[in-house]
Amino acid sequence: MGIVSRERGDEPVAAGTDSVFDRSLVTIAVYVRGTVAGEVDVRTVSTSYGESDLAEVPVRLATDDEPAGDATPTRSDGGTAAVADGRETTVTLWNKWTESAELLEPGMELVVTNAKEEEYQGETQYKTTGESYVVVEPSFLVSVTSIRNWVECPRLYYLNKLSGVPLNYPVVKGTLVHEVFGDLLRGRDLEESIDARVEERGLQLGLLGETPDAVKEEIRENAKAIEGWLEQGRLTEEDSWRSEQLLISETFGIRGRADAVRRGAPVELKTGKNLKKEPRFKDKVQAACYALLLEEHGGDVDIGTLLYTKNSALDRNEETGDLTPAKEFTMGDGLLKYVVRLRNEIAAKETSGEIPTGYEADAKCEYCFEQDTCMVVSGRLDQESKAGQIGQALPAEEREYFDRFYRAIEEERREVHREYAKLWEQTAEERADDDRALIDLEFVAKRPLEGGRWELRARRTGGANSKLREGDLVLASDGDPVRGDSELARIERLDDEVVITADEPVAVTRLDVYPSELTTDRLLVAMHDALLKGDERRKDVLFGRAEPEFEEIDEAFIDNNERQNEAVRKAVGAEDCALIHGPPGTGKTYTIARAIRAMVERGERVLLSAFTNRAVDNALEALLEQLEDVIDEDSVASETQRSGDGEAVDVVRVGSESGVSDEMEPYRLERAGEPADRVAELEDAQVVAATTATCGSRIMKEQAFDAALVDEAAQLTEPGTCAAINLAERFVLVGDHEQLPPVVRAENDLTESLFERLVERYPDAGVMLDRQYRMNQRIQVFASTEFYDGQLRPATPEVAGRTLDDLEGVSRDALPETLSDPVSFVDVEGDRSQYTDSEEAERIADLIERYEAAGLERSDIGVIAPFRAQVSEISSTVPDDVTVDTVDRFQGSSQEVIIVSFTATGSLEGPIFEDYRRINVALTRPKRALVLVGDSSALASDPVYERMLEWARQ
Numbered sequence: 013m014g015i016v017s018r019e020r021g022d023e024p025v026a027a028g029t030d031s032v033f034d035r036s037l038v039t040i041a042v043y044v045r046g047t048v049a050g051e052v053d054v055r056t057v058s059t060s061y062g063e064s065d066l067a068e069v070p071v072r073l074a075t076d077d078e079p080a081g082d083a084t085p086t087r088s089d090g091g092t093a094a095v096a097d098g099r100e101t102t103v104t105l106w107n108k109w110t111e112s113a114e115l116l117e118p119g120m121e122l123v124v125t126n127a128k129e130e131e132y133q134g135e136t137q138y139k140t141t142g143e144s145y146v147v148v149e150p151s152f153l154v155s156v157t158s159i160r161n162w163v164e165c166p167r168l169y170y171l172n173k174l175s176g177v178p179l180n181y182p183v184v185k186g187t188l189v190h191e192v193f194g195d196l197l198r199g200r201d202l203e204e205s206i207d208a209r210v211e212e213r214g215l216q217l218g219l220l221g222e223t224p225d226a227v228k229e230e231i232r233e234n235a236k237a238i239e240g241w242l243e244q245g246r247l248t249e250e251d252s253w254r255s256e257q258l259l260i261s262e263t264f265g266i267r268g269r270a271d272a273v274r275r276g277a278p279v280e281l282k283t284g285k286n287l288k289k290e291p292r293f294k295d296k297v298q299a300a301c302y303a304l305l306l307e308e309h310g311g312d313v314d315i316g317t318l319l320y321t322k323n324s325a326l327d328r329n330e331e332t333g334d335l336t337p338a339k340e341f342t343m344g345d346g347l348l349k350y351v352v353r354l355r356n357e358i359a360a361k362e363t364s365g366e367i368p369t370g371y372e373a374d375a376k377c378e379y380c381f382e383q384d385t386c387m388v389v390s391g392r393l394d395q396e397s398k399a400g401q402i403g404q405a406l407p408a409e410e411r412e413y414f415d416r417f418y419r420a421i422e423e424e425r426r427e428v429h430r431e432y433a434k435l436w437e438q439t440a441e442e443r444a445d446d447d448r449a450l451i452d453l454e455f456v457a458k459r460p461l462e463g464g465r466w467e468l469r470a471r472r473t474g475g476a477n478s479k480l481r482e483g484d485l486v487l488a489s490d491g492d493p494v495r496g497d498s499e500l501a502r503i504e505r506l507d508d509e510v511v512i513t514a515d516e517p518v519a520v521t522r523l524d525v526y527p528s529e530l531t532t533d534r535l536l537v538a539m540h541d542a543l544l545k546g547d548e549r550r551k552d553v554l555f556g557r558a559e560p561e562f563e564e565i566d567e568a569f570i571d572n573n574e575r576q577n578e579a580v581r582k583a584v585g586a587e588d589c590a591l592i593h594g595p596p597g598t599g600k601t602y603t604i605a606r607a608i609r610a611m612v613e614r615g616e617r618v619l620l621s622a623f624t625n626r627a628v629d630n631a632l633e634a635l636l637e638q639l640e641d642v643i644d645e646d647s648v649a650s651e652t653q654r655s656g657d658g659e660a661v662d663v664v665r666v667g668s669e670s671g672v673s674d675e676m677e678p679y680r681l682e683r684a685g686e687p688a689d690r691v692a693e694l695e696d697a698q699v700v701a702a703t704t705a706t707c708g709s710r711i712m713k714e715q716a717f718d719a720a721l722v723d724e725a726a727q728l729t730e731p732g733t734c735a736a737i738n739l740a741e742r743f744v745l746v747g748d749h750e751q752l753p754p755v756v757r758a759e760n761d762l763t764e765s766l767f768e769r770l771v772e773r774y775p776d777a778g779v780m781l782d783r784q785y786r787m788n789q790r791i792q793v794f795a796s797t798e799f800y801d802g803q804l805r806p807a808t809p810e811v812a813g814r815t816l817d818d819l820e821g822v823s824r825d826a827l828p829e830t831l832s833d834p835v836s837f838v839d840v841e842g843d844r845s846q847y848t849d850s851e852e853a854e855r856i857a858d859l860i861e862r863y864e865a866a867g868l869e870r871s872d873i874g875v876i877a878p879f880r881a882q883v884s885e886i887s888s889t890v891p892d893d894v895t896v897d898t899v900d901r902f903q904g905s906s907q908e909v910i911i912v913s914f915t916a917t918g919s920l921e922g923p924i925f926e927d928y929r930r931i932n933v934a935l936t937r938p939k940r941a942l943v944l945v946g947d948s949s950a951l952a953s954d955p956v957y958e959r960m961l962e963w964a965r966q
């Protein structure tokens with residue numbers, strides 16, 4: 013059983029005084045979930061216990077069809093029944109819960125556990141009991157760290173969100189001590205752990221100017237307290253331990269990672285000193301959060317332990333106070349409820365979009381380390397703040413921008429939370445159908461790795477697709493990611509067998525996509541940095557107050573493509589920014605590489621970035637090719653461009669092993685090692701390449717560049733672009749806003765890229781590349797007219813005239829007449845299902861056979877479908893080596909032959925049709941042949957598709 017009451021709670025167990033309720037009709041405890049349906053009435057009444065506060069909340073109960081309702085009957089709160097009948101009723105919250113009631117606004121969601129049901133004037137109503145918890149907006153998942161920050165000061169919580177965790181020594185040291193603690197719990201030798209952990213953080217320590225020996229000594233001191241305490245436990249009793257555990261609570265809307273769990277109770281490690289008898293209040297609050305989480309996992313937690321590693325038991329004496337490292341405290345019911353109320357404050361504030369002022373807490377600003385920052389932020393953004401304001405406010409348009417994007421990013425965060433909720437709202441099968449989980453794995457084996465981690469292997473029993481890829485962080489579980497045994501794990505290999513690594517040996521049978529808030533967090537920080545720390549001139553350009561300026565450059569960089577040459581000139585000569593618009597196959601990558609080479613030759617330090625790892629690697633590869641050519645041409649230059657290990661130029665790729673391609677692996681920056689060496693490798697590099705997400709990392713944020721070149725810029729949100737350009741004096745954005753827009757979950761200001769906004773605002777700062785090196789002329793015509801004002805042309809006669817006949821062993825004569833043209837249309841009436849079409853799938857299988865019969869390799873054929881369901885349908889009909897995927901997955905790649913399955917009968921609905929940019933991407937992937945498969949009458953109902961049909965049938 014989960015949530016239990018240990019003492020009498022805040023509320024009168026029976027209803028109170030009063031004639032208000034008829035006690036005789038009180039029934040069993042129930043679980044109430046619903047939406048606030050009107051104004052909340054809070055008042056004081058007298059009861060047999062004296063004065064009591066109560067709040068009457070009008071609530072529309074959830075129904076069984078609503079996702080949240082599905083999960084309710086299985087709750088752990090004493091096995092109570094859930095009410096889910098869609099009725100409107102009144103829920104009365106007693107005493108302290110009125111504090112949460114005051115936060116409620118119509119439309120907010122509310123959960124009351126262990127409520128009592130009673131009849132009042134012929135209506136069934138509910139009220140809290142001494143065992144109830146009241147949870148506001150339960151689907152808003154508040155992290156334990158947030159609650160801890162909030163209890164210190166809500167304003168501090170907000171400031172932390174805006175500025176992120178900076179790279180500083182106390183933070184890195186804290187992480188190291190935690191890692192060593194985890195290692196000790198997993199049985200690793202202390203010295204071995206310290207050596208390994210310090211080595212792993214070589215780069216960070218180097219950036220902080222720390223030497224390994226000094227750091228090790230300090231970690232050793234902290235670890236002494238831990239070891240001593242662990243020893244005691246080992247000698248005196250049977251201890252059962254578990255290191256870091258990821259916990260999610262659907263009831264309380266809290267998630268976090270407990271440092272350790274000992275005999276079912278939370279242990280939190282603090283790398284500081286605490287001379288008082290009691291743990292610090294905020295530390296207790298943190299431990300209480302984990303207690304709630306553990307109770308929901310079926311535990312029954314009575315104590316919490318705080319381990320202060322700077323305290324040493326041996327030094328204990330009366331004068332200096334209590335120096336025992338471990339402080340235990342009783343987990344009282346009142347504290348647990350207090351924690352839930354704190355959490356409710358955060359959820360309600362975030363839902364209503366209010367910015368904390370600091371007045372919510374009785375924190376003393378004059379003692380706060382963050383007072384100055386707090387005042388500056390309040391002053392710049394003209395926000396009300398307990399600490400006061402300092403400095404001049406940003407111009408109104410910048411504050412408006414800040415508010416707008418703050419809201420948009422927070423909406424995005426809500427969407428991430430909704431992803432979490434799906435972990436318990438959807439069944440395993442539904443998750444799998446949504447491509448969000450691999451289920452029904454057969455656990456095969458576990459193997460301990462060096463450093464206490466585990467390698468876990470499982471066999472796949474079906475061939476299902478999923479979004480999961482090698483290198484991804486996932487939730488690995490024994491089948492239930494929320495209530496079962498689950499761990500964060502990394503996918504090392506994913507074929508018939510799944511190999512993952514994790515801290516604990518979970519008997520894995522299921523992997524779920526891990527909904528990370530990291531990207532959202534970084535967007536907020538990037539936007540904050542751009543506005544509050546950004547250069548004034550840069551902001552003038554971003555806010556339309558000054559036109560971008562250019563230095564005139566006469567040098568010829570590319571002699572066979574005028575627009576590319578102009579683009580490089582603009583990039584090199586830009587004082588502020590340049591914009592390169594590159595339609596499909598127009599040599600964007602080539603142009604970027606040439607521009608970077610030119611900048612490097614001028615002695616500049618350049619950041620190369622893009623939305624995806626693949627684009628970063630491609631551009632880097634193109635750059636390396638160019639640099640090699642230079643060396644071949646000019647041996648003098650080669651000497652100056654060779655670095656110590658004989659590589660052509662100091663180029664560094666920052667990224668994880670799984671993100672970086674094998675070809676670029678030799679350039680990948682190793683983070684582990686001797687601090688000074690690691691830093692030198694990064695800081696001496698003239699070109700640093702990393703995804704925009706990595707640009708927001710603590711390590712990259714310490715770097716500065718003359719110029720930043722950002723590829724795939726049309727796929728980036730404004731704050732996402734800022735993460736890269738914040739690091740450089742000038743920037744060049746490269747992309748195509750006629751192809752896929754930024755990938756975001758919410759529909760708001762994040763859907764337009766900075767690239768698109770600037771291209772429209774400053775047409776003169778941009779160049780459109782107009783010669784494409786990919787498609788046969790016949791294929792490119794439609795995209796050129798529809799999307800590029802007819803400006804797109806084949807770069808050479810060879811490109812214009814390419815056909816399948818050019819490929820070795822392929823003859824178009826062997827194809828049926830209908831397929832001999834580079835563009836063809838196959839009319840299929842369709843099976844009238846919504847997201848799949850078996851008739852199209854069969855036709856496509858048939859087409860592939862015909863291409864094979866004409867000599868084509870299967871790996872030269874790609875199939876694009878609008879829905880994942882249709883991708884699965886086609887995949888099960890055609891041979892494995894044909895690539896079948898959605899448009900989004902195909903962006904940025906090309907194939908000899910592309911077949912598009914429209915999956916439309918009757919009407920046009922769905923992702924491929926909603927946004928014409930998707931169809932542009934689909935139709936511009938092939939080099940030599942394009943086949944459109946669909947229902948002509950459905951397609952003809954839309955003017956754009958009607959024109960497409962005309963072109964395809966010519």
Ligand SMILES: Nc1ncnc2c1ncn2[C@@H]1O[C@H](COP(=O)(O)OP(=O)(O)OP(=O)(O)O)[C@@H](O)[C@H]1O
Binds near residue numbers: 600785906
């Ligand atoms: N000026 C040029 N002269 C000769 N070949 C070129 C030139 N520009 C690009 N190419 C070639 O054209 C091909 C496509 O170029 P690139 O890969 O740079 O295109 P892209 O615009 O990045 O493509 P995508 O639309 O897929 O992103 C490459 O093989 C490249 O070497």
